[in-house]
Amino acid sequence: MDSKGPSLYAQPGSSADMNRSVEENSLVDGPLISPDALHSAISREFQTVPTPCHAGVLSLLHVVYVVLSVCVAVLCVLKFGQEDMCMSILGSTSGGDAIVLGKVCLWVLVLVFTGCMQHHHNKVRSRGYLRFYRQTQRLKHVPFTIHSAGNVLLLILLASKLSLTVRTYMLLSVLGVELLVAVPCLLYYSVKVMKFNRDRAAPDVSQEEFSYPYSVTSLPTETGFRGASSLEEVVEKQADLIEYLKQHNSLLSKRLLNLTAQH
Structure with a gap:
């Protein structure tokens, strides 16, 4: 009787934590923007x-x-x-x-x-x-x-x-x-x-992303030296990555606003 007692009572805040966990899982499992859609959106913004x-x-x-x-x-x-x-x-x-x-x-x-x-x-x-x-x-x-x-x-x-x-x-x-x-x-x-x-x-970082399976580990996240890479090359890669992420976030924001408007 006493062994079952603790399971009958929920601790304070457990319901809110459970709801938050469910919401986070629903966001993670929700539909993501396909790489093809992102590539086409960037191509439309291409400037000759x-x-x-x-x-x-x-x-x-x-x-x-x-x-x-x-x-x-x-x-x-x-x-x-x-x-x-x-x-x-x-x-x-x-x-x-x-x-x-x-x-x-x-x-x-x-x-x-x-x-x-x-x-x-x-x-x-x-x-x-x-x-x-x-x-x-x-x-x-x-x-x-x-x-x-x-x-x-x-x-x-x-x-x-x-x-x-x-x-x-x-x-x-x-x-x-x-x-x-x-x-x-x-x-x-x-x-x-x-x-x-x-x-x-698409920008160089986007091309590197599309050449690998879409996953978190495939994103270009190189931050150190590798082989004969120089400091200037690493800095340029980081600048390219920052610019790509700005475009990526902008497209994701537009996509999120469209989804919100639909619902």
Whole structure:
């Protein structure tokens, strides 16, 4: 009789604890957002990178500049019988000065384009696409480096005491090398960015999550060093994880509000 006594009486707060436990279990066992639904929601919020159009315009201007420079060098600097036409077009400006001024304007355009690229790639990085950011990190600086090196060679040629003919041919050679290196780099960059825009992939952390079975242990939670990973790489991974979790929580909040409105 006495052994059954304690079981007949519930201790204070046991009913509330039981109700809370039931509610927590119901929340845990409730329907979760499928990874496919989350991926589709993130894909709808994907923002394309508009720099391929800018790279195409810059490449076209580069080709036009080199063609006009060759024409000016042949007709106005080397003076193959077209002095009157050069005077009517350039006025008091010499052909060599016109080529140099055009080179300065082209370099300014490349500088503006590089800044525009950096701005858009920083936005891509903040949205969690660190892999794409690393793949194009060096590539987007190549055109500016090439044109800056060409400016240095141009200054050396202008300061040299070579004959006008030799200097003109060397100048055209520098402009030709710039064209053959910078334009293919811009085209290759444009192809990579267009592929990125066409794929409309989820952020890197989301892709890692979808490549494994959905579970708590499969979430990217690396916080330390592993192998040859550097401190910068770990910090970037953590930044990517934080950005992904912000998006994830935002989508979960919207889903919860929709479910609440339905009930």
